[in-house]
Amino acid sequence: MAVAGEIGRHMTDYLLIITKSTVPIGTAKKIRGKISEELSKRKAVIDFDVASNPEFLKEGEAVNDCMKPDRIIVGADSEKAFNIVEKLYKPFVLNGHPVIYMDIPSAEMTKYAANAILATKISFINDIANLCERIGADINMVRRGIASDSRIGNKFIYAGLGYGGSCFPKDVKAIIKTASVHGYELKVLKAVDEVNERQKESVFHKLYRYFGNNIKGKKIGIWGLSFKPNTDDMREAPSLKLIEKFLQHGAEITAYDPAAMNEAKRRLGDKINYSQDSYGAMVDADAMVLVTEWNEFRNPNWAVINKIMKNRVVFDGRNIYEKELLEQSGFEYFGIGR
Structure with a gap:
């Protein structure tokens, strides 16, 4: 609302204020109220509109999603606002992707x-x-x-x-x-x-049962820390919940992620060990846990991993490995729903 207040204090002509972020339903109404309040303090009569134009960008694919949107949602309550947004998006919808017009609460919803x-x-x-x-x-x-x-x-x-x-x-x-x-x-x-x-704890329970409900001192190698591939974002990442559970029960963690190592160090500090590469995380490990399905984890050299792990068991949290292949390579395998 601070920005809405600034707009109301300084605007001199018609403006269309567009919210792009995911905001609580009813935010546009509050923005309109705040701007109107500031205009009233100035005794200024200036027309303006508020529109909701929520973004649908996926992390790791934001540029492509912006240039080639599946759809564009526009919520407004005046033809003038709709016309301005239509002109703004015209270069991006030449490929036929629809612009869908609606009222503001519906757009926010x-x-x-x-x-x-x-x-x-x-x-x-x-x-x-x-x-x-x-x-x-x-x-x-x-x-x-x-x-x-x-x-x-x-x-x-x-x-x-x-x-x-x-x-x-x-x-x-x-x-x-x-x-x-x-x-x-x-x-x-x-x-x-x-x-x-x-579900974030499901692999913990499988691994805990596998080791007879005692993982104190067990070395667990983790592949993947970000919440999904192609980002270093660890907000609400399953890896955080898993690591917390493993540490609570006395396990020792060594982890590797292609992009999220710095973020992991910021969040976890020295609670866990960090490997410089994927294979280093598996040296002397009692178990491998695959958390994030990065492409570089999809086809590892199982012969190498077989030699460096202490105990050959794989907990595949994303079902990217073939059970039969791993068993033929000398590993025990546990996936999700298999």
Whole structure:
């Protein structure tokens, strides 16, 4: 609101104020109120509009998403505002991607609803994966089966350690809070959040059971610290929850990530050991834990890893390895939902 106040204190002619960030539903109304308040203090009568134009940029792919948007959402309450935004985006929609116009609250809600439904798909497939383990099914086969249905598709239905980052966790919690403020309970999204938090610990429980509920002094090599590949972002990363659990039970951690080492050192300090490369993290390790599916982790030299690990067991938190191949290479393998 501070920026809205500045605008109100200094504007001299018509302005269109556009919010791009993911903001609580009702923010545009508050911005309008703040600017109007400042104009009133100046006894100034200046026309202005507020619009909501939420961004849908993925971390690691922001430039491409900006230049080639799937869709552009515009919420406004005047033709003048719509026309200005249309001119602004004209060079970016020559390829036919739609500009969708709506009222401001609907635009603000669209951003939250989009992220919430993607988070829901992730928690759903993880919940089904956990059931697959108990009944002897393979989540990868189940995923291929359901993804063949065009109504479902194959995106965001890969079982793993749950979602993290700056968007999904925050937005799911925010829309739950918004509903609560308005006297409504979003039971489905509460379950989505609960499943996700539980899923982040799933590999810990597998590993803990594997070692007979005692991992004190065990050396665990971790590949991947960022919440997803192609970023150094560790906000709400599953690796943080896993490392916390391992350390609480006396394990010794050595980790490697292609991009997030500095961020990990900032967050974790000397609580864990850091390797200069992926293989170094596995030297004398009692277990390997794959947390983030970076491309460089997809085809490692298992013969080398076989020689440098103390105990040959792999906990694959993203299902990127073939169980049969690892078993043939002399490893025990544990995935998600397999």
